[in-house]
Amino acid sequence: MTKVSVRSLFWASGKAAASVEEALEALRRLWKEDGSVRDLMTKAAKEGYVLVDTRDVPAPFVAAVRVALARLRERLKEETPSTLLVKGTGKAKEERKPMVWESPEGVRYAVEVYDLTPREEKHWGLRDKRVEDAAKWLERFLSGVEYEEGRSPLEEALEHEDNPHFRREDLIPEDLEARLRLLGWDGSLRTLQALVASLTAREKAFVEAVRSISALVDREKGQVVALKTPIGWEVRQSISREAMKAVMAVGLLQELVKNPSWKVPEVRRHLEAVAEVDTHLRGLLAELEAIGTLRKAKYHLDELGRGRAIAVYRDPATGEPVYRTPVIG
Incomplete structure (x- = not known):
C-alpha cells in the first residue's frame, strides 16, 4: 500500500479550493507540472493507497484526492480476459473455471458464478458483468477506508457504569468475579481498578513474609522442626x-x-509443602491465592483497556464520515 500525504499535495497545489471541482482542477495542474506527484499518484492508483496527514486539510481537497485516484485507477486498469470458461463434457455435465479477483492488498479470490448455466457455444467465455461491477465497487470502497484509534471497552464501560441501562455485565468472567468477591470487591469497575492497584504492595509484603521465615514449627506436636542459620537450614531432631x-x-x-518474575503455581507447590507441617503459615497460602486473583x-483489565481500531469510510464527494465499524482481528 502506498502512503499518500494529502497535506503535501495541498501545499504543493498552492491554492485553497472551496469545492471538490476546484480541488480536482488544482490536482490536474499539479499532475502536469510535477513529475514526482505524477509518479506517486500512478503508483498509488496501481498498488492501492492509504491517505495520511489529512488533519487540517479542507474536506473538499481530501475528497478530490480520493476522486482523482479512483479515476486514475479506472484509466490505468488493464482489461483482462475473463477466466470463466465452460466446456461441455457431455449432455448433463459442465466444467467451469471460476473468475479470479485480486483485492487491493494482493489477495486473490476465486469467484464461482453458480447461477449462470450456459447451454450454447456463444456463452463460452462469457464475462459476468455483475461480478466485475461488484469487484470495482469493492475496490473503490476499500480505497476510501481510513483507520483511527477508537475507545477501549473499559473506557466505554467506565463512562456508562452509573447508568443501569448501559451497564456491561459481560466484562468480567464469572469465575474471576467470584474470586474477586471473596477479596471484598463490590462489583464496581472503579473499585476493581483500586483493588488491582494494590497488587504491587501485596506482592512485596508477601515476598518479605516468605523471606522472613526463620523457623519451622510442628504446631500439632509443639516441636521446632528446623531453624534457619547463616549457612542454611538446620534440622533440630529426628523428623x-x-x-x-x-x-x-x-x-x-x-x-x-528472589526472582521478580516468580510464578504463583511454582510458589504454591512449595508453600503447600511447608504449610502442611507449619500450619501457622497457611495464611500465606490465602495471600498467595489473592495475588493470583489480582494478577x-x-x-x-489491561486487555479491556486496549484501544480498538475503527475503520472509517468517508463520502468521496464531501469527505464526511458515513460509516464506522470496529476492525476484527
Missing part, C-alpha cells in the same frame, strides 16, 4: 518424611521469590 520435605521446600521457596484481574 518425619513430611517435615523433611517441608525443610527442603522452604529453602527452595525463599530462593524462588489475573490486572491482565484482564
Whole structure:
C-alpha cells in the first residue's frame, strides 16, 4: 500500500479550493507540472493507497484526492480476459473455471458464478458483468477506508457504569468475579481498578513474609522442626518424611521469590509443602491465592483497556464520515 500525504499535495497545489471541482482542477495542474506527484499518484492508483496527514486539510481537497485516484485507477486498469470458461463434457455435465479477483492488498479470490448455466457455444467465455461491477465497487470502497484509534471497552464501560441501562455485565468472567468477591470487591469497575492497584504492595509484603521465615514449627506436636542459620537450614531432631520435605521446600521457596518474575503455581507447590507441617503459615497460602486473583484481574483489565481500531469510510464527494465499524482481528 502506498502512503499518500494529502497535506503535501495541498501545499504543493498552492491554492485553497472551496469545492471538490476546484480541488480536482488544482490536482490536474499539479499532475502536469510535477513529475514526482505524477509518479506517486500512478503508483498509488496501481498498488492501492492509504491517505495520511489529512488533519487540517479542507474536506473538499481530501475528497478530490480520493476522486482523482479512483479515476486514475479506472484509466490505468488493464482489461483482462475473463477466466470463466465452460466446456461441455457431455449432455448433463459442465466444467467451469471460476473468475479470479485480486483485492487491493494482493489477495486473490476465486469467484464461482453458480447461477449462470450456459447451454450454447456463444456463452463460452462469457464475462459476468455483475461480478466485475461488484469487484470495482469493492475496490473503490476499500480505497476510501481510513483507520483511527477508537475507545477501549473499559473506557466505554467506565463512562456508562452509573447508568443501569448501559451497564456491561459481560466484562468480567464469572469465575474471576467470584474470586474477586471473596477479596471484598463490590462489583464496581472503579473499585476493581483500586483493588488491582494494590497488587504491587501485596506482592512485596508477601515476598518479605516468605523471606522472613526463620523457623519451622510442628504446631500439632509443639516441636521446632528446623531453624534457619547463616549457612542454611538446620534440622533440630529426628523428623518425619513430611517435615523433611517441608525443610527442603522452604529453602527452595525463599530462593524462588528472589526472582521478580516468580510464578504463583511454582510458589504454591512449595508453600503447600511447608504449610502442611507449619500450619501457622497457611495464611500465606490465602495471600498467595489473592495475588493470583489480582494478577489475573490486572491482565484482564489491561486487555479491556486496549484501544480498538475503527475503520472509517468517508463520502468521496464531501469527505464526511458515513460509516464506522470496529476492525476484527
